[in-house]
Amino acid sequence: MLLSFSSYNLPKMEEVRKAAEEKRRELVLSGQATSKFIEENGLDDEIFQLTCLNYLSISKTCLKQLSPKFGNLVNLTNLVLHNNQLTALPEEIQALTKLKFFDVSNNQIEEMPLSISNLSELESLNVSVNKLGSFPPVNAMKSLHIFNVAHNCLQELPEGIFDPSLVHLSNIVAGNNEIEKLSPDVTNLPHLNQLDLSNNRLKEVPAELSECPKLKELNLKGNKFSDRRFGKLVEQCPTKSVMEYLSNILKKERAKNPDKKGKGKSKEKKKGPKSVQDDVEFLTDAIDVLHFPDEDGLIVSVTPAVIDVRPYIVCCIVRNLDLQKTANTFKQFITLQTKLHDTLCNKRQAATIATHDLSSVKGPLKFDAQFPSLLMIVPLSKQKEVSGEKLVDDLMKEAEQLRREKKRSTVSGIHKYLDLLANKTQYPCLGDAAGTVISFPPITNSNSTKISKETTSILIEVTSSTNLDTCKTVCDELLVKMLEMGLGKDTADEASSSAGHKTLTVEQVKVTDVEGNLRVVYPSRTDLSKPGITVNRNYD
The missing domain is CATH 3.80.10.10 (Ribonuclease Inhibitor)
Structure with a gap:
């Protein structure tokens, strides 16, 4: 040239x-x-x-x-x-x-x-x-x-x-x-x-x-x-x-006005379900928020080490899910998380979502930061435990190989998030009561808490290095979208003997510092303020 x-x-x-x-x-x-x-x-x-x-x-x-x-x-x-x-x-x-x-x-x-x-x-x-x-x-x-x-x-x-x-x-x-x-x-x-x-x-x-x-x-x-x-x-x-x-x-x-312009003036649509009448009662979907159970509620403690790395986290539990409602329900739920990562989470720059099968989570949890060589995790869809250092190094090598093979300067999938860890001396992680790392944001969850079609209760975790409001906004949107997908329990409309609306059951999770001082409880009274959705706060 x-x-x-x-x-x-x-x-x-x-x-x-x-x-x-x-x-x-x-x-x-x-x-x-x-x-x-x-x-x-x-x-x-x-x-x-x-x-x-x-x-x-x-x-x-x-x-x-x-x-x-x-x-x-x-x-x-x-x-x-x-x-x-x-x-x-x-x-x-x-x-x-x-x-x-x-x-x-x-x-x-x-x-x-x-x-x-x-x-x-x-x-x-x-x-x-x-x-x-x-x-x-x-x-x-x-x-x-x-x-x-x-x-x-x-x-x-x-x-x-x-x-x-x-x-x-x-x-x-x-x-x-x-x-x-x-x-x-x-x-x-x-x-x-x-x-x-x-x-x-x-x-x-x-x-x-x-x-x-x-x-x-x-x-x-x-x-x-x-x-x-x-x-x-x-x-x-x-x-x-x-x-x-x-x-x-x-x-x-x-x-x-029979001569009114428009399709269907001579053809009527096939009869379907009864339409909304003038005396309709506006049924809305609902989220039932269960108050934090004082004796056995899930607590996440935030250590001083993670404050300088990724300080913000909110969690909640969603119960009574049916991820097998249709053949595509589970896939749609995974796709929803991916879509939110690309949009509201700004390609994980603003926040990262992780979902865990609650039956595999052993509380209380600890949100911590560890040196890359010491952070050990079984990455999602893998069977072997690796260090955070090796995982990131291997992913970087894969990314470079893909660039060369496809002659591209971009990468896809998990590789595109590696730059979020650049210059980090410690990596954020969420560990359970046994010290097992179940999440390494913004890269991967642990395979040990991976959700499946059979999962009925999940732990939602949203972390951010930006601010707490971002975590709440993302979690709000995820819960609302889950409700819109029909993952909530059907609530019958007694007047019409048909399914009237759906209810999603969400249980509060507390986040504290290591001394037990409350940092945030989610969802709180100010969260989930969405038009068209009723929030039933079942507090004492």
Whole structure:
């Protein structure tokens, strides 16, 4: 590869140099070192000569603008530019015709270039957390599956968003904007599965919304609806009840006006369960919080050693679970934890979740920090005990081997969390009464407390180096999602002799210091304040 003398004498990014030498298909630039380089020298121009790249990620930097040369990277299929300081995108972005995944979230972009409409192969577009007041037409994006414009300043959804040709569009996330109206044309999207318009300025929604055949997740919370009854339903009840309410309204509207435009004016839907009536009582799912049992309650003590390493932890116990409710229930629960790690936990940067089979946990527990060579654990899905030092060394070697084999600068799975232990002289760990390490956050649990389909009671552990509120927020969300998955016990509705709602049984766990002084008990009276969920606090 030939370089001019002027470019040859400019400082080069080490990762860019390696990517060029090894002809990598992937390049990841992130963090303080990258940000400092960009601040002092700008983005390395050699990046734009790496035309074989199909994955490029530049994140968590001070990058404020993109060169028009980005259009040279015509083979990109994945472009990640989140958490920078970008204020605009170049029109040349339209040259990236192979782009399938584009994430430019968490920047300061006020206007998108019109040329973005030409990215017809785009499947996932995330422009959330910017300053957009409008968005170009999207009807030409025929391959679009996911469209995320949350946390902007949009007053309306983009033109063409409900074009019938967008047959793949399944997720529209537009919460926390200033949207005032939703078009009845939303029914044109045959595969719409998720619609999030929470915290906007909607006063009403079209009753035709009930005719979206695959809509399973509808979030309209935080809007001030003129129909106060509908507003209460939105805040307290699941999507199914909201859709049934809208369906009833639509039937009444069509009965009064047979010529009302809309699908189904000559065809009625097949009869199903009884719809929500005007005299409906709003049943809500519930979490029963059992007070900490004074005599045999589970206590976790936090040692001084771990305070400097990973000081925050909350735990709770969930009882009476049925992880065999369906063939996929257990797998869905594991997937839920993975999803939370990638989203709310910010790829384990903010917090880490661990779940243990309670029957294998011997309390009281100790949250401690040990030197890597002394920390011994049987990693998840392994049979042999290893030291923390060897485990991390082996994982680093595996990660490097994978990079070389796949010619990538990124790794997946557990390997992507190794940097969280960089420069740590001691590793955090949770041990049981026998001194056995059952958790080594943020890397792995112990195989000795691994949950299975047969598990009926679990210990949830959330740890963080950020703050206690982060632990609580993550634990709150996990419990709510477990309830939404149907892992709670069915509570019959006596009036209708059918399943009315579900109840998740959660028992408090105390966290203390080594002297027995209380640090936190979870869930407390201030936790689990979620709309649509009743929390029964069974305290003395």
